[in-house]
Amino acid sequence: MTASPAPHLPGAVLRPVRGHHAFEACVEQLATAIRLGVYPLGSTLPPERELATMLHVSRATLREAMAALREAGLVQTTRGRGGGTVVTLKPRTPPARAAARISAARRGDWLDALEFRRIVEPGAAYLAASATLDQEHLGQLERAHAEVAAATKTAQHRQADSRFHLTIASLSGSPRTVEAVTSVQATLHEMLLAIPVLGTNIAHSDRQHAALVRAIESGNAERARKTMEQHCDDTAALLRGLVG
Amino acid sequence: MTASPAPHLPGAVLRPVRGHHAFEACVEQLATAIRLGVYPLGSTLPPERELATMLHVSRATLREAMAALREAGLVQTTRGRGGGTVVTLKPRTPPARAAARISAARRGDWLDALEFRRIVEPGAAYLAASATLDQEHLGQLERAHAEVAAATKTAQHRQADSRFHLTIASLSGSPRTVEAVTSVQATLHEMLLAIPVLGTNIAHSDRQHAALVRAIESGNAERARKTMEQHCDDTAALLRGLVG
DNA sequence: GAAAAATGGTATGAACTCAGACCATTGCTT
DNA sequence: AAGCAATGGTCTGAGTTCATACCATTTTTC
Incomplete structure (x- = not known):
């Protein structure tokens, strides 16, 4: 008898400690923010260093995420002062319904x-x-x-x-x-x-x-x-x- | 003019992509589950392999978390069939209010x-x-x-x-x-x-x-x-x- | 008593992430 | 034109985490 064993709660309460890798999570958050219109078409995202801080992620990781967004056609990036990453958002209708x-x-x-x-x-x-x-x-x-x-x-x-x-x-x-x-x-x-x-x-x-x-x-x-x-x-x- | 820049939402919507290291998150979840009584005093936690699966974490990482719980006096571990990790929970009044x-x-x-x-x-x-x-x-x-x-x-x-x-x-x-x-x-x-x-x-x-x-x-x-x-x-x- | 099963304990190499420094490009200021 | 500032681009070494074996101990089963 190991004392009252747990009831029905464990399965409901314990949940994955983190869904996926950090950079995937970044992609998801940024893509969501863009799709939901938090960053509308044509707007500029904050600088990488700033975004990395916001997401509690190293700049290296954030950059991987940015590369993914860029490849997916959601954003475009230009260098130099006044540059940055702007939202282009080819609305990407559901990737084949x-x-x-x-x-x-x-x-x-x-x-x-x-x-x-x-x-x-x-x-x-x-x-x-x-x-x-x-x-x-x-x-x-x-x-x-x-x-x-x-x-x-x-x-x-x-x-x-x-x-x-x-x-x-x-x-x-x-x-x-x-x-x-x-x-x-x-x-x-x-x-x-x-x-x-x-x-x-x-x-x-x-x-x-x-x-x-x-x-x-x-x-x-x-x-x-x-x-x-x-x-x-x-x-x-x-x-x-x-x-x- | 970079088009309508984002309004007030980014700060509210973008949040840390993951609070801390995986094993810290495990400790927190398990300790919480124990303190909340999901696993009452004297009950046996699921086997390590099972817990690792539930939390989407490698067994190695889970074991680090278990070691921490053990050291904190929340659980005790025995080996062999029928062994496992049982909750001992010295209620640990607030570590010095x-x-x-x-x-x-x-x-x-x-x-x-x-x-x-x-x-x-x-x-x-x-x-x-x-x-x-x-x-x-x-x-x-x-x-x-x-x-x-x-x-x-x-x-x-x-x-x-x-x-x-x-x-x-x-x-x-x-x-x-x-x-x-x-x-x-x-x-x-x-x-x-x-x-x-x-x-x-x-x-x-x-x-x-x-x-x-x-x-x-x-x-x-x-x-x-x-x-x-x-x-x-x-x-x-x-x-x-x-x-x- | 011997084999099987369930459980924790250990080890290894690959992949991911991090922090920090430094480089390259561009626009603004003087 | 020269310098400064802001931004993305690159590199490196250390620390985590992972997946996957394999080992050790105990109980159950036969």
Whole structure:
């Protein structure tokens, strides 16, 4: 008798200590940031030394990642003062949707992301509405909203939408919340790329966005959360059918 | 003009690609699992080869971590068939609370964890109540609840409480949710160790636990969430005062 | 009692990552 | 035109981590 052995938790609690090699992780983070529109088309990434510091990675490793991005056509690099790495982002439509016969594990992760999203994004909206926002924050929010409302092409709209949601998360002032929303948005983005593009009801979505902005600006936390919940539910309903 | 340069998001979105060396991460995960009571006193950890696989780490690296745990007095190891590594856990009260003059960064992370917790744990409760639970799940939940209600000594109670919350998370069936709750509970645990132990109002806490179990078993998701929110708020109120 | 099985203990060479220094190119300032 | 500054490009040696064997000890099985 080795005393009460562990119950059911170990399998759930212990998780891989790190997904992959450092440079792969860099590629993933940067590519995600670019695809989500954190660095829009034509913008310049921070200098290598700075990025390396941000990611807690040696410059050598970061450079390997940059080389990969360059080879993938996401960025271009020029030397010398005023040079740097700019985003070119050939949107790289899903590398052959045909090949994307979605594995069961991936599908499971997607569905999980939808569930988790319906927890964290409403939570982020709640926090954002609870926070006291200065002019700069309000400006960020309204700008993000204006961009998503103005976007016409789907790819643009997708990026602007990601940026909008990430902006709300960043207004929450909670790093863990930002991280969770980033992860969820990345997966969402992946799903939308792999799934036969559905004509997202943009008008409907924009009405919800507008309501969100109003709720957050007026500090109505409860309402911001409800609105975001509805927004997540609407998106999820569309996607679940096509994935499940 | 390098096109719309990135706004405010990069700083929030890009995060360290991996905190530390692999073996440190192993130590942290295992120590956390032990302290949270996933592996209770006297229980045997899985064989090294198995743990290494779970954590996606080479056995060599895992063994370094085990050596550290052994040296720290958390576990003991015996060889041969039927041997293995058992939890001895000299509870190691906070390695000198005096030395724990808490850095500002740490304090910030703690407060962030409290905010994030109030998002994810209620969400986990909501999902758990929404899920259809079979006999085994119900048994896990009731056992976890019984243990936390029966615990007398504070250290025991703390572990049982962690297990209770992790069990609810695991009932949600959402890996991302489990991960989030695990992270939050680990930080909470750290806080409680470093803070002059307050006589948590155990009776009050247990009433809330009981209400949670009822709500989850009856499938009342909305109510489970509200109850958990209240529970988190009550805990947070106590802690914020002592940390802020 | 002998063989098998399960477990921890040890060793080796390849690959990855790091930190730091230095080089090369380009634009800005004087 | 000369020098400075900012940026990417290259090199090197040390430290980690990995994968894969193989060894040693104990219990179980026959």
